[in-house]
Amino acid sequence: MRRGRFGPTFKISLGGCIVLLAVLTAVLAPLIAPWDPYQQDLMARLKPGFWSAHAAPDHILGTDNYGRDLLSRLIYGSRLSILVGVSSMLFSALIGSVAGVIAGLRGGATEQVIMRFADAQMAFPDILLAILLTAALGGSALNLIIVLGVSRWMIYARVVFGLTRSLRQRPFVEAATLYGGGDFYIMWQHILPQVMPVLTVVATLQVAQMILQETALSFLGLGMPPPAATWGNILAEGNTRLFAAPWIANLAGLAIIVLVWGINMLGNGLREQYDPNTVGR
Amino acid sequence: MVGYIIRRLLFLPLTLLLVAFVTFVVLRLTGNPVDIFLDINRTPEQVAALTQRLHLDQPLPVQFLIFLRDLLHGDFGESLQFSGSAVSVVSQRVGATLQLAGAGLALAVVLGVLGGIVCAVWRDRLADAVISTLAVVGQSMPSFWLGLLLIQFFALQLHWLPTSGYGDARHVVLPAATLATILLPNFVLITRTAILELMGEQFVVTGRSKGLSRARVLTTHILPNAANPVLSFLGIQIGTLMAGSIITETIYAWPGVGRLLINSIFHRDVPVVEASVFFIAIAIAVANLMVDVLQMLIDPRIRRP
Numbered sequence: 001m002r003r004g005r006f007g008p009t010f011k012i013s014l015g016g017c018i019v020l021l022a023v024l025t026a027v028l029a030p031l032i033a034p035w036d037p038y039q040q041d042l043m044a045r046l047k048p049g050f051w052s053a054h055a056a057p058d059h060i061l062g063t064d065n066y067g068r069d070l071l072s073r074l075i076y077g078s079r080l081s082i083l084v085g086v087s088s089m090l091f092s093a094l095i096g097s098v099a100g101v102i103a104g105l106r107g108g109a110t111e112q113v114i115m116r117f118a119d120a121q122m123a124f125p126d127i128l129l130a131i132l133l134t135a136a137l138g139g140s141a142l143n144l145i146i147v148l149g150v151s152r153w154m155i156y157a158r159v160v161f162g163l164t165r166s167l168r169q170r171p172f173v174e175a176a177t178l179y180g181g182g183d184f185y186i187m188w189q190h191i192l193p194q195v196m197p198v199l200t201v202v203a204t205l206q207v208a209q210m211i212l213q214e215t216a217l218s219f220l221g222l223g224m225p226p227p228a229a230t231w232g233n234i235l236a237e238g239n240t241r242l243f244a245a246p247w248i249a250n251l252a253g254l255a256i257i258v259l260v261w262g263i264n265m266l267g268n269g270l271r272e273q274y275d276p277n278t279v280g281r
Numbered sequence: 282m283v284g285y286i287i288r289r290l291l292f293l294p295l296t297l298l299l300v301a302f303v304t305f306v307v308l309r310l311t312g313n314p315v316d317i318f319l320d321i322n323r324t325p326e327q328v329a330a331l332t333q334r335l336h337l338d339q340p341l342p343v344q345f346l347i348f349l350r351d352l353l354h355g356d357f358g359e360s361l362q363f364s365g366s367a368v369s370v371v372s373q374r375v376g377a378t379l380q381l382a383g384a385g386l387a388l389a390v391v392l393g394v395l396g397g398i399v400c401a402v403w404r405d406r407l408a409d410a411v412i413s414t415l416a417v418v419g420q421s422m423p424s425f426w427l428g429l430l431l432i433q434f435f436a437l438q439l440h441w442l443p444t445s446g447y448g449d450a451r452h453v454v455l456p457a458a459t460l461a462t463i464l465l466p467n468f469v470l471i472t473r474t475a476i477l478e479l480m481g482e483q484f485v486v487t488g489r490s491k492g493l494s495r496a497r498v499l500t501t502h503i504l505p506n507a508a509n510p511v512l513s514f515l516g517i518q519i520g521t522l523m524a525g526s527i528i529t530e531t532i533y534a535w536p537g538v539g540r541l542l543i544n545s546i547f548h549r550d551v552p553v554v555e556a557s558v559f560f561i562a563i564a565i566a567v568a569n570l571m572v573d574v575l576q577m578l579i580d581p582r583i584r585r586p
Contacts, residue, residue, distance in 0.1 A: 007405065120299050122517075123565055125524035128542075128558065132307045135546045212423055216528060219425045220543055239429060246433055253426030260421035268417065 011269030018262025026078040035069035037076040037229045073229040074255050080230045084144050085211040091149030093203050096156025101187045104164025118154035126151040134222040148210050163195045197274050205267035208260045231256050300562045358552035367552035378537035382526050385460030393465045397472020419466035428459040428532035445534040456533045463525040471514045475507040509580050516572035519565050
């Protein structure tokens with residue numbers, strides 16, 4: 001079939017550039033942020049940015065309700081969003097892959113318990129579990145990573161389980177079993193290298209979902225407590241000043257959407273490139 | 282098919298038991314509701330009364346059994362925040378949630394399927410690139426920010442629609458549009474994929490080669506077959522729909538179960554939180570069952586024994 005110009009390569013390069021830029025911003029935050037993101041200046045509250053005639057000259061994107069520099073808060077916010085997004089993805093990928101491989105290799109009752117549990121959790125909105133858990137544990141960065149990780153492990157478990165079950169029949173895995181290789185050895189040496197490409201694609205797309213979940217929790221007031229500079233917090237604070245200072249919420253929203261869109265583009269491009277059969281699944 | 286439905290219904294209590302267990306454990310982690318609910322001037326008698334009312338003086342396993350026993354009677358206890366039982370507090374909000382979820386889902390399915398058809402027919406052309414890109418933008422859009430943008434534009438700037446609240450038909454427009462946008466991109470992409478996969482099938486190639494027009498092959502061969510993957514995806518999305526309505530109801534102060542849930546979490550109104558979570562779990566299970574039955578009705582190939 002004829003393919004146009006907007007194929008996988010286009011998506012990978014565009015998405016990759018955005019992600020790279022965001023990661024650089026997060027890493028270099030102390031160098032590029034013009035202000036301390038927590039420094040209050042009550043004389044310069046709710047000042048608009050460069051687009052307005054009343055702009056404060058040294059705050060390019062204006063200030064928030066406490067006179068803190070919005071640009072600096074957004075730059076620092078990228079650190080927490082990326083940290084929580086990537087770490088919770090890694091955590092859920094770890095739980096999910098181990099559970100999926102074990103279910104796939106052992107089969108029988110082990111498989112039934114793990115996969116039925118995954119099914120049950122799949123039918124339950126993940127944000128609801130995250131809401132209940134953060135309400136119980138509190139919204140520190142570590143808690144968010146654990147909570148988000150636990151709420152999404154079954155996505156990896158299902159993918160890895162399916163692949164493992166088909167790999168188990170393949171000669172090289174059977175041979176390794178006959179040689180006396182344990183579950184862990186087979187998982188590490190034979191299964192993981194095979195599922196890695198698919199896992200990478202799923203994981204990339206999941207980082208985007210995790211970042212959205214984190215901002216949603218912050219928006220509901222269940223994320224990291226203020227004054228932490230996270231994009232969700234900035235958006236939630238902007239929500240209360242929507243009439244007087246709409247740019248606060250909108251710039252935070254813009255930051256979220258650009259990064260998440262970049263990650264999604266990258267993930268979709270990778271999927272079309274390396275795993276064309278499952279596009280859209 | 283009746284047998285299948287009965288077996289599915291038998292599986293439901295198991296899922297609900299799991300939900301009950303998780304909710305119970307998590308809510309007992311949140312700390313003592315007595316501390317949060319009674320003010321500083323409380324008397325020891327009040328503390329004792331509330332502790333006894335919530336069975337907090339019993340050991341945890343006994344509390345869980347009491348919880349399960351009451352659950353079987355459909356009794357979650359009295360609301361701490363409102364007067365009346367938790368079930369009656371939640372059931373007053375169910376109508377608003379179903380109204381919002383129904384409107385949002387209908388909008389998302391209709392627009393999403395149309396968009397997906399356009400994308401698949403003009404694959405990798407400009408129309409596909411624009412719609413697919415917009416769909417991915419929509420997937421990346423934090424729904425609460427979209428809600429805030431819609432409020433700014435249609436309510437604060439144009440004064441066409443109310444910013445929030447519940448009332449006549451004008452109140453439902455913005456919440457339903459926000460909720461639909463959460464689901465819409467997925468429906469576009471899944472419809473696009475389903476149609477593209479079918480385009481390679483033998484019966485489609487045969488249809489074209491015997492001289493049927495593209496439009497005719499699309500309407501008679503492809504679309505009826507694409508209905509099934511889209512429907513099973515709809516089943517998966519019911520959870521997202523309920524999660525989305527929690528956020529949407531919070532943005533627009535919509536008096537539904539989702540907002541009640543968030544509100545009750547902050548007030549540590551444990552009985553209402555439990556009842557709301559159960560309503561959501563049951564709604565998802567029932568909707569999924571309906572989707573499955575619908576699938577079997579339209580596609581005899583998957584009619585299960």
